[in-house]
Structure formats: structure tokens, C-alpha cells
Amino acid sequence: MRRELFLHIATSLSARYEYFQQRPDCSGRTGLSPLQKCTYAIRQLAYDGGADMFDEYLHVAETTGRECMKYFCKGVIETFGATYLRSPTPADCQGLLDLHGRVHGFPEMLGSIDCMHWQWKNCPTAWRGQYTSGYKGTHPTIILEVVADQRLWIWHAYFGVAGSNNDINVLQSSPLFNDQCRGQGPTINFVANGNHHEMGYYLADGIYPRWPVFVKTIRCPTDPKRAHFAQRQEAARKDVERAVGVLQARWAVVKGPTRLFYPDCIADLMYACIIMHNMIVEDEGAGVANWVDEDAAGSSHGVASDPVEQGVPHGEAQRLRTFVTTRQEEAHLRLQHDMIEEIWAHRTR
Known part of the structure; x- marks a missing residue:
């Protein structure tokens, strides 16, 4: 710095x-x-x-x-x-929609999400079974859920340290989606392939479930449309990998196994490094990401706004409805299809 x-x-x-x-x-x-x-x-x-x-x-x-x-x-x-280290405001979300539309061709994308596995070298013996994720053998591991954008800014980071750690267990207790169910997240509206969608989404890898808040790659594409979509999705999802890579390059303490003894101290260390990483990104300006400001997004450009009932928690029925909506596999498949067509249409223009 x-x-x-x-x-x-x-x-x-x-x-x-x-x-x-x-x-x-x-x-x-x-x-x-x-x-x-x-x-x-x-x-x-x-x-x-x-x-x-x-x-x-x-x-x-x-x-x-x-x-x-x-x-x-x-x-x-x-x-x-x-x-x-805060959740993005509606204005921030609007900026993310604009940014990703110009840079990646995903005008409705909020960012990329992934989990970072951090080996806990000095985990107490009595706790080892609770913090084993099966990642890199049987070493105790702490998992950090990270959401990052193309500017390498890390918007959200959540420590999953309860029970057996893996990406899915961390996701089930993630405050990022719990806030959305409580009506505390911004409302995202956009049109893709002529169809209207009301939830922003994140790019994710194959381990994540088929929810309409995730757009995943296609493992074995069988036609040019799907192959082109998979290429663009995987290229855009590197944002979160780059952000974590820069974080580890700047702060070597989070690159190797942690030698601390207590989860609270480990969490404080990681959060402090992320905060200072974001401070450096802001201090260095837009040049840190080395991206080119291109033309504005197309007709499918999304709009972010405050929740309709801002500051008012959802009732039980509404919260249950939102919970079910964010986990519908059919909605995920519709969004996936619309994004394949949208990305292909932008390519052939």
C-alpha cells in the first residue's frame, strides 16, 4: 500500500x-x-x-x-x-450491472461467487472432525465464501466454521441469500431473451445447486451456442479467482495454512486482510483492474432498486415464498436458457 x-x-x-x-x-x-x-x-x-x-x-x-x-x-x-466490507447498495448494484455488461457481456450479473478453502494447521485435536471438508485430504479446513467483481473488489465474505465444512454447507447458512429472503436485498429487474427476470444472479462453478440466483457453466457443450456461452461464463468467473489470488499475493498470511488456534482470531485476520485489500483497490483507482470502458449495455440492461418494503422484514408467508423462489430448479433452467440465447445474440450482431 x-x-x-x-x-x-x-x-x-x-x-x-x-x-x-x-x-x-x-x-x-x-x-x-x-x-x-x-x-x-x-x-x-x-x-x-x-x-x-x-x-x-x-x-x-x-x-x-x-x-x-x-x-x-x-x-x-x-x-x-x-x-x-459491506453489502452493495442499490447504487452499487446498478454500477455492477453496468460494469459487467460492458466488460463481460453479462449485463445482469452481480458478480462471481466461490468458496476459498483455508487449511487450519494448528486446529485443536478435539475439533478436527468438525472442520474437515475433504479438501486436500483430511486436514482441518476453514471455508470462506467470497463474492467479487471485475474490479477485484470483494463485496461479501462469510466464514463457515460450524460443522463439517464444504461449499454447500456454507451456502445453506450464507447471510447473502438469507438477507434476500428477509427482503433486505436490492430488487433487480432485467430482461434476457425477451423474458423478464426479477432476481440478480452470480456466476458459479458446478458444485453450486440449480437455483435461479446462479448461472453455471455447461460442462460438455454440444452446439456452438452452448460452447460460446460456456467460454464466456468461465472467462467472466475468473474475477473471483483473480480477486482471491491478488489477496493472497498481497497478504502471505492467508496464502499458506493458518497457524492460529482460535476461529475468532482466524476470522479477524482474514477480514482485516480483505478490508485492507479493498482499501488498496480504492486507493489505486480503476487502473488496478486494467479494464477498458466500452459501449453501454444493450436492451437487456438491468435496473437495481431498493426493496419495495425497505426496512420492513418479510412476514412468514412472504419469507417462505421468497425462500422457495430462490431455489426453483425450473427458474434456473429458464434463466440458463435465456442467458445462452442472449449471449449468442450479442455475438452475432
């Missing part, structure tokens, strides 16, 4: 928390400065070194270094989480 952004983070934490303020210790000597503590924490996150890796350079003891990283992650989440 740039020097100005680092100083902004350090100054904000120092102004809000006494721990990051420079104070005399019990012997009357001046303690560590906020720059020392923030530098120590960020270096641990960026290089995935031990707590004693920078003790000679920054003059911070090993125990104090671990404490710095713990309070730094909590402070970043509490200070910047509401801005840089």
Missing part, C-alpha cells in the same frame, strides 16, 4: 484506541509508537513471518508482536469494516 494509506490507517487506529497511542510504561520510559505497532502487524500479515521475525528491526518483543497483530486486525474491522 502507499505511504499515505498506511499513515491513514495508523492515524485512525491511534485516534480511536488507547492501545495504539504512545504511552509511558510502568518504568516511566516511552513505549512503542503507533507506527511501530502498525508496521509490525502489517509485516506479519504481508510476509507470514513469525512473531519474532522483526523484533530486532522494530524493537518489539515476540509476545507484544502477537498482541499487536490481534488488536490491529480487530481495530481495522471495527474502524473500516462498515465501509470496505
